[in-house]
Amino acid sequence: MTMGRGAVPRWFVFTVFAVVCWGLWAVISKLIGDAITAAQSQALSTLGLLPVMVALGRTKTVEPVGGEGRRGVVLAFLAGILTCVGNVAYYHALNAGGKASTVVPLTALYPLVTIGLAVMMLGERLNRIQAVGIGLSILAIYLFNVTSVVGVMNPWLFYALVPIGLWGVSGLFQKLSTNHVSGERSALWFLWAFVPVSVGLMMYEPLKAGLVGRTWLLVVALGLFFSLGNFAILLAFAHGGKASIIAPVAGLYPLVSVPIAIGFLGEKISLREGVGIGIALVSVLALAMESPPPISELAAKARRSE
Numbered sequence: 001m002t003m004g005r006g007a008v009p010r011w012f013v014f015t016v017f018a019v020v021c022w023g024l025w026a027v028i029s030k031l032i033g034d035a036i037t038a039a040q041s042q043a044l045s046t047l048g049l050l051p052v053m054v055a056l057g058r059t060k061t062v063e064p065v066g067g068e069g070r071r072g073v074v075l076a077f078l079a080g081i082l083t084c085v086g087n088v089a090y091y092h093a094l095n096a097g098g099k100a101s102t103v104v105p106l107t108a109l110y111p112l113v114t115i116g117l118a119v120m121m122l123g124e125r126l127n128r129i130q131a132v133g134i135g136l137s138i139l140a141i142y143l144f145n146v147t148s149v150v151g152v153m154n155p156w157l158f159y160a161l162v163p164i165g166l167w168g169v170s171g172l173f174q175k176l177s178t179n180h181v182s183g184e185r186s187a188l189w190f191l192w193a194f195v196p197v198s199v200g201l202m203m204y205e206p207l208k209a210g211l212v213g214r215t216w217l218l219v220v221a222l223g224l225f226f227s228l229g230n231f232a233i234l235l236a237f238a239h240g241g242k243a244s245i246i247a248p249v250a251g252l253y254p255l256v257s258v259p260i261a262i263g264f265l266g267e268k269i270s271l272r273e274g275v276g277i278g279i280a281l282v283s284v285l286a287l288a289m290e291s292p293p294p295i296s297e298l299a300a301k302a303r304r305s306e
Contacts, residue, residue, distance in 0.1 A: 011241030014232045015249050021229035023256020026104045028222045029091045030265060035215045038091035039205045041222065042084060043198040048223025049191050052231050056188040072180030073189045079173035080193025086166030087226075088201070089159045098156030100261035101269050105140075105254040105280035106160050111287040112137045113168020114175070121172075133286025136279050143276035183234050191227060229253075251284040 032041055093103050112134060118124040126134070141161075177186040229250075236246050258277060261267045269277065 009241075010239040011236040011246070012249075014236035014239065015241060015246050018229040018232035018236065018250050019253045020256055021225045021232060022250070022253035023260070025222060025225040025229065026253060026257040027100045027260050027265070028218055028225065030094050030100045030261070032215060032218045032222070034095065035211065036207070036219070037205055038088050038095055039201040040207065041091045041219055042088045042194075043201040043205075044216075044219040045223035045226070046194050046198040048220040048225070049194055049227045051224065052227035053188060053191050055231065056184055056191070059184045068180045072177045072186060075173045075177035076181070076186040076189035077193045079170040079177065080190040081197055082166045082170040082173070083190070084194045084197040086163035086170065089162035089166070093156045093159035093163075096156040096159055098160060099267045099269070099273075100265060101258045101267045102273050102277065103156065103160050104257040104261070105277045105284075107163050107167070108251060108254050108284050109137045109140065109280060109287075110164045110167035110171060111251065111284065113165055114171035115287055117169065117172045118175070127289065129286045129289040133283045133289070136283035136286060140276050140280040140283060143272055143279065183237060187230055187234055191230070194223075248285045248289060251287075252281065254281060254284075 029038075029041055036044070090103070090107055093107070094100060115124075115126065115130060115134070119126060174186065174190065177190075181189075233246065233250060254277070262269065
């Protein structure tokens with residue numbers, strides 16, 4: 001069945017759904033507040049991952065055997081561990097006084113690290129748009145850092161910089177993982193990594209008292225929206241979406257988080273923060289604008305697949 005002229009392509013619908021899911025995930029932790037610690041939020045939110053993990057486990061894909069498959073699984077698992085720890089730091093940044101309207105767009109700059117590592121380790125080249133994005137990222141970090149006292153770092157900024165680094169390395173590992181296994185299998189093992197980390201977090205910081213129903217609902221939603229966003233991106237790729245388009249669109253999830261933080265959480269932003277938010281969003285778009293591979297590389301891949 002073909003879509004008529006003007007019909008919205010399915011990959012675009014799935015990508016927008018991912019943006020909404022990640023945008024909601026990014027502010028839910030702020031709603032949890034001080035009811036539980038950042039580590040406990042991450043541990044309990046793993047419950048929300050389970051439905052998506054079951055769905056991914058039921059998908060049937062042709063997987064490579066031997067070292068290639070194991071390498072992809074290990075890379076995906078390591079990516080999950082790094083992301084999970086980065087999430088704890090992200091939640092702590094919100095609990096330490098960071099406003100969702102500023103923490104979300106700042107931490108969305110993690111592709112800066114992924115691109116930097118790809119250039120140094122994989123020999124990839126920056127295009128001009130990405131180079132501009134790097135410059136804008138540094139400017140955005142500066143704008144978020146400066147307080148009324150010159151030279152004093154915002155107390156939440158350190159915790160916000162940690163996920164930028166960890167999510168950035170995780171992004172590189174995920175990219176390498178899909179060179180060896182399918183996207184579905186990579187995503188499944190990525191999410192599986194959250195389970196042992198969450199068990200360890202609960203052993204380190206066990207719950208001291210029962211939680212009210214609202215908190216349980218929020219922590220489950222935290223994990224569910226996070227994993228649904230990942231699943232939706234996979235579906236976008238499966239329905240013909242191009243990475244060069246999906247990546248920059250998916251990176252705009254702060255467009256969902258920031259209005260919620262301002263309109264529903266009552267957060268206020270200064271002119272400087274507003275400029276920083278705008279620059280951060282533009283830099284996310286620029287960083288995700290990868291150049292297409294050269295024709296010679298595409299031809300070599302085609303020959304290998306024959």
